[in-house]
Amino acid sequence: MASYSVLHGSVALITLQNPPVNALSAAVRAGITDAVQRTLKDPQVTSVVICGQNGRFCGGADIREFGGSMSGPPLVPMINAIEAMDKPVVAAIEGVALGGGLELALGCHYRIAHRQALVGLPEVTLGLLPAAGGSQRLPRLIGLPAALDLITTGKHILASEALKLGIVDQVTDGNALNMAVEFARRIVGKPLDPRRISTLPCPSPPDVDFLLDRVLAQVRKRARGALAPVACVGALRAAVFLPFAQGMEKERELMGALFDSGQARALQYAFFSQRLVSQLENHCCYWARYGLVPRHIAPEEILERCLYALTNEGFNILQDGMAAGPEDIDAIYVFGYGWPRHRGGPMFHAGQVGLARVLEKLEHYQHKHPDVPYLKPSPLLRRLVAAGSPAVQKWREFLNKDRVHSQL
Numbered sequence: 001m002a003s004y005s006v007l008h009g010s011v012a013l014i015t016l017q018n019p020p021v022n023a024l025s026a027a028v029r030a031g032i033t034d035a036v037q038r039t040l041k042d043p044q045v046t047s048v049v050i051c052g053q054n055g056r057f058c059g060g061a062d063i064r065e066f067g068g069s070m071s072g073p074p075l076v077p078m079i080n081a082i083e084a085m086d087k088p089v090v091a092a093i094e095g096v097a098l099g100g101g102l103e104l105a106l107g108c109h110y111r112i113a114h115r116q117a118l119v120g121l122p123e124v125t126l127g128l129l130p131a132a133g134g135s136q137r138l139p140r141l142i143g144l145p146a147a148l149d150l151i152t153t154g155k156h157i158l159a160s161e162a163l164k165l166g167i168v169d170q171v172t173d174g175n176a177l178n179m180a181v182e183f184a185r186r187i188v189g190k191p192l193d194p195r196r197i198s199t200l201p202c203p204s205p206p207d208v209d210f211l212l213d214r215v216l217a218q219v220r221k222r223a224r225g226a227l228a229p230v231a232c233v234g235a236l237r238a239a240v241f242l243p244f245a246q247g248m249e250k251e252r253e254l255m256g257a258l259f260d261s262g263q264a265r266a267l268q269y270a271f272f273s274q275r276l277v278s279q280l281e282n283h284c285c286y287w288a289r290y291g292l293v294p295r296h297i298a299p300e301e302i303l304e305r306c307l308y309a310l311t312n313e314g315f316n317i318l319q320d321g322m323a324a325g326p327e328d329i330d331a332i333y334v335f336g337y338g339w340p341r342h343r344g345g346p347m348f349h350a351g352q353v354g355l356a357r358v359l360e361k362l363e364h365y366q367h368k369h370p371d372v373p374y375l376k377p378s379p380l381l382r383r384l385v386a387a388g389s390p391a392v393q394k395w396r397e398f399l400n401k402d403r404v405h406s407q408l
């Protein structure tokens with residue numbers, strides 16, 4: 001939800017309330033929408049400040065809502081209504097203004113931030129793009145090159161850097177909310193048109209096509225096969241060449257293609273799993289509460305069982321002649337599945353670890369879990385170890401001899 005109060009008889013304060021990061025859930029969006037209506041109707045109110053509870057402005061759209069049916073007031077009209085207000089609206093940014101949180105702040109007429117606050121549009125890291133006007137307002141505010149950098153990487157930057165880029169208007173080491181309230185009282189009566197970012201032209205360099213093509217090539221190289229960074233460049237291209245309203249349509253169309261994609265689901269799943277594993281302590285409380293004694297499982301056991309079962313299957317594939325050599329399997333993993341290039345691929349990695357050690361590990365886990373077929377060491381792995389564990393570059397030759405031998 002969002003609370004509404006009036007300070008000094010004239011400054012409406014809208015406070016986002018959704019701990020821990022004040023994500024823009026349906027209830028928060030409804031609260032903001034109601035509060036905006038109240039400020040419009042109250043003749044005593046001459047300016048507005050929007051802030052977040054507990055020193056955190058807003059961590060963005062509520063990612064948990066993306067999996068279900070979205071209800072409540074949509075973000076885009078809500079932000080447009082804030083920008084269109086005829087009373088100045090100031091965002092008081094403390095903690096974080098990320099994703100939809102920054103997009104909300106960009107709909108305000110002014111942004112005052114604590115120096116240590118973090119701002120950014122990290123949607124690309126969730127397989128999305130900033131679809132609440134961020135891809136259209138940010139380049140209009142700070143220019144195309146800086147917006148391309150922020151939106152295609154999704155990086156968070158400090159408010160002090162955001163000030164240099166022109167994203168925020170003032171930073172403070174003190175209380176950003178108090179400063180925003182004082183600021184809001186001072187600017188009553190100043191013209192608001194130049195502060196409505198959607199009405200500004202998008203500053204872009206003369207070689208704009210060259211810049212967009214270069215960044216597109218870079219993002220394709222950096223994240224092979226990823227849809228979101230490419231869509232982000234498309235949305236920014238629209239910001240340069242189209243009027244705001246049409247740019248917003250393009251933003252929505254590109255978001256539509258990403259929103260239900262497998263990549264977005266996978267990246268959002270990864271966001272939550274990363275946080276879930278860091279809550280291991282809670283599991284310990286659960287076990288203690290029910291008097292359970294957990295079997296100690298070292299993280300290496302999980303890693304080794306996954307890794308060596310995968311490698312073992314690689315040996316089986318080679319033995320069956322489905323791949324001509326270990327390089328075929330390694331290339332699939334490095335280029336298709338993001339296996340760290342500096343580790344060569346699973347078959348090369350097995351060679352680095354030592355084939356005898358891989359065999360020993362598989363025998364160990366097979367002994368503990370005889371019902372798991374993937375842990376049964378491949379006969380090819382055994383033959384390679386018996387042949388003195390040749391280097392991975394020699395396996396193709398070994399396999400050819402092995403295959404000829406087995407046909408004789």
Ligand SMILES: CCCCCCCC/C=C\C=C\CC(=O)SCCNC(=O)CCNC(=O)[C@H](O)C(C)(C)COP(=O)(O)OP(=O)(O)OC[C@H]1O[C@@H](n2cnc3c(N)ncnc32)[C@H](O)[C@@H]1OP(=O)(O)O
Pocket residue numbers: 020021023059060061062063064075096098099100101122123126128129130131132252255256257259272275276
């Ligand atoms: C045709 C189809 C059209 C569809 C139209 C849709 C229109 C949508 C329009 C706009 C879309 C906007 C997209 C977004 O805004 S996506 C969200 C962008 N924001 C982020 O990526 C920020 C994510 N959060 C973080 O980076 C961090 O959480 C941070 C805010 C920096 C705080 O970090 P830290 O203090 O370390 O805390 P945790 O990371 O552990 O988080 C604490 C708990 O809060 C949960 N959390 C965080 N952010 C969100 C969020 N945005 N939504 C929901 N929940 C969030 C996190 O999971 C932790 O929860 P728990 O304690 O249960 O694990």
